[in-house]
Structure formats: structure tokens, C-alpha cells
Amino acid sequence: MATNSNGKASGKSEGPPDWYINSRKKDTSTAGTLTFTTLRLLDLPWQYYFLSSTLGPRLLTRIGLMPLRSATPPSSLALGGSPYHKLIAGLACGTSLSQICWVWGVRDNYFPPSGATFVAAYNSLLNTLNSALAIWAVTSQEPPIYGTLLSSSWAVKFGVPLYLLGLYVERYSEVQRKAFKAKSVNTGKPYSGGLFSLARNINYGGYTLMRTGYALVCGGWVWGAIMGGMVAGDFAFRAIPWLEEYCENRVCSSHIELYSAYDVADTDA
Numbered sequence: 001m002a003t004n005s006n007g008k009a010s011g012k013s014e015g016p017p018d019w020y021i022n023s024r025k026k027d028t029s030t031a032g033t034l035t036f037t038t039l040r041l042l043d044l045p046w047q048y049y050f051l052s053s054t055l056g057p058r059l060l061t062r063i064g065l066m067p068l069r070s071a072t073p074p075s076s077l078a079l080g081g082s083p084y085h086k087l088i089a090g091l092a093c094g095t096s097l098s099q100i101c102w103v104w105g106v107r108d109n110y111f112p113p114s115g116a117t118f119v120a121a122y123n124s125l126l127n128t129l130n131s132a133l134a135i136w137a138v139t140s141q142e143p144p145i146y147g148t149l150l151s152s153s154w155a156v157k158f159g160v161p162l163y164l165l166g167l168y169v170e171r172y173s174e175v176q177r178k179a180f181k182a183k184s185v186n187t188g189k190p191y192s193g194g195l196f197s198l199a200r201n202i203n204y205g206g207y208t209l210m211r212t213g214y215a216l217v218c219g220g221w222v223w224g225a226i227m228g229g230m231v232a233g234d235f236a237f238r239a240i241p242w243l244e245e246y247c248e249n250r251v252c253s254s255h256i257e258l259y260s261a262y263d264v265a266d267t268d269a
Contacts, residue, residue: 015249016242019115024246027110035113036103039120040096046124047092047131052081056135068137084142084152088134091163091214092127098171099123106174108181126211126227133219141220159216159224166209169195173203190247201243204235 050056057067081089103111133139141153176194180186195202208231216224 015245020242021246023110023112023115025110026108028108029111029113029116031113032111032116033103036111036116036120037100039117039124040100043096043120043124043127044089044093047127048081048089050128050131051085051089051135056132060132060136066137067135068140068142082142085134087156087160088131088218091217092131094163094167095123095127095210095214098167102171102174106171106178108178127214130214130218133215133223134217136219139219139223141217153220155216155220155224159213161213162216163210163213166206166211166213168206170203170206170210173206177203201235201240204239208232208235 060067103116134141141156143152173195177191177196180191180193181189192200199205208228211231212224212228215227219227
């Protein structure tokens with residue numbers, strides 16, 4: 001528990017760690033940007049290979065799980081997997097490309113190679129879990145008849161639009177905020193227009209919708225609920241409190257500097 005200047009307990013947590021505070025600084029890191037881009041691009045062939053080859057089923061069998069016997073003809077498998085597997089590979093592709101666009105065109109905070117590696121690995125892990133559940137007999141949403149992707153389960157029908165909506169909300173909201181902050185008259189001002197007028201952390205909500213939709217397509221309703229709850233919980237109990245406390249401390253620091261400037265002016269006078 002944190003204490004105030006009088007040594008009494010303040011009731012607040014110790015706040016965000018130093019690495020988080022450093023990541024909020026306005027700076028560039030070419031090494032971090034290149035690291036993130038490379039790792040997100042490498043995730044694409046990995047997901048495609050995991051889904052379309054025998055690697056995924058062999059790994060599931062090794063840990064005691066029964067892989068789904070696909071309804072896809074062997075000739076189609078030789079061309080890269082079923083339409084369902086290609087759909088999932090497409091979701092991984094959309095996620096990676098969106099994040100690569102973010103790191104090159106939207107992000108303006110310090111993003112070192114260590115942070116880039118962690119974020120990329122985290123997203124690749126979630127993608128791989130989705131791919132594994134897509135080929136597990138218990139959770140896979142693959143249609144029982146080859147070539148009937150449009151008549152898939154309701155989890156797929158609902159998950160794909162939810163994924164697209166989340167991808168749009170997350171990225172476009174940040175593009176709107178970037179355009180606002182690019183104007184010198186808005187320096188230091190919080191942005192509450194555009195999609196951010198709907199919610200203070202609408203970009204986090206977009207990522208949650210994207211991850212939930214992705215999980216629905218791969219593992220069905222239960223896995224979609226687990227994924228959505230996990231991502232939303234992380235934002236609600238870690239990311240957002242850290243962000244709000246960082247912003248509060250930043251405002252307090254600005255006020256202290258302003259009052260100090262007034263004190264100096266009064267002294268000089």
C-alpha cells in the first residue's frame with residue numbers, strides 16, 4: 001500500500017511499473033519497430049503451417065487430445081488446407097497486418113525491442129491457441145461437409161463480423177486520435193471525439209471484440225467467452241488502472257511545474 005508525504009497509507013496501489021512509464025514517453029525505436037514487424041510477419045507462415053500440415057494434429061495427439069478428422073478431400077489438403085483453415089489463417093493475417101500498420105503509422109510512444117518481442121509473442125501465442133482449438137475434435141467449428149463454409153456454426157457466423165468490427169474499432173479509433181494530436185493546438189489535450197466519444201478506452205474495447213470473434217471462429221462459444229473475459233479482465237484490472245494513474249500523475253506533475261513557475265515569478269517580483 002502506498003503512503004502519502006506524511007507517511008500514512010493512502011489506500012492506492014504502487015502504480016504502474018517503470019517499464020510501463022517509459023513506454024508512454026514520446027520517442028521512436030527503429031529496432032523495436034523492425035523487431036515487431038518481423039515477428040508479426042513470421043507468425044503468418046507459422047499459423048498457416050500449423051493448420052495445413054500434420055504438425056498441429058501430431059502435437060495434439062502427443063498431449064492426449066484427439067484432432068478433428070477433417071472433411072476436406074486429400075487433394076485440397078495438399079493445396080493448403082480446408083476453407084475453414086484458410087479462414088483462420090486469414091484472421092491471423094488481418095491481425096498481423098493491422099498491428100504492423102499501427103506500429104508504423106499510428107504509434108508514437110517508445111517501443112523498445114524487448115517490449116516489441118513481448119507483445120508480438122503474446123499475440124502469436126493467442127493465435128496458436130486458436131489454431132490448436134480449431135483442429136481439436138472437441139472445439140473445432142469446421143463444417144462437417146467440405147465446401148459448406150457459409151453454412152458453418154453460428155459461432156463462426158457471429159465470430160467473423162465481430163472480429164471485423166473489433167479490428168475496425170481498434171485501429172480506426174487510434175487513427176482518429178493520431179490525427180487530432182498531430183495538430184499543434186491540441187498538444188497535451190485528451191481526445192474525446194470520434195469513436196472515443198463512445199467510450200474512454202474504445203480502442204481496448206475494439207481489441208477485445210477482435211480477440212473474442214477470432215476465438216469464436218476457432219473454438220466456439222465457450223472459448224470465445226473465456227478469451228473475451230480474459231482480455232477484458234486484463235484491460236479492466238491492469239491496463240486501464242495503470243493508464244489512468246499514469247495520466248493522473250502526469251497532470252499532477254504539470255500542475256506542480258505550473259505552481260513552481262508562479263512561485264518563481266512572485267519571488268522575482
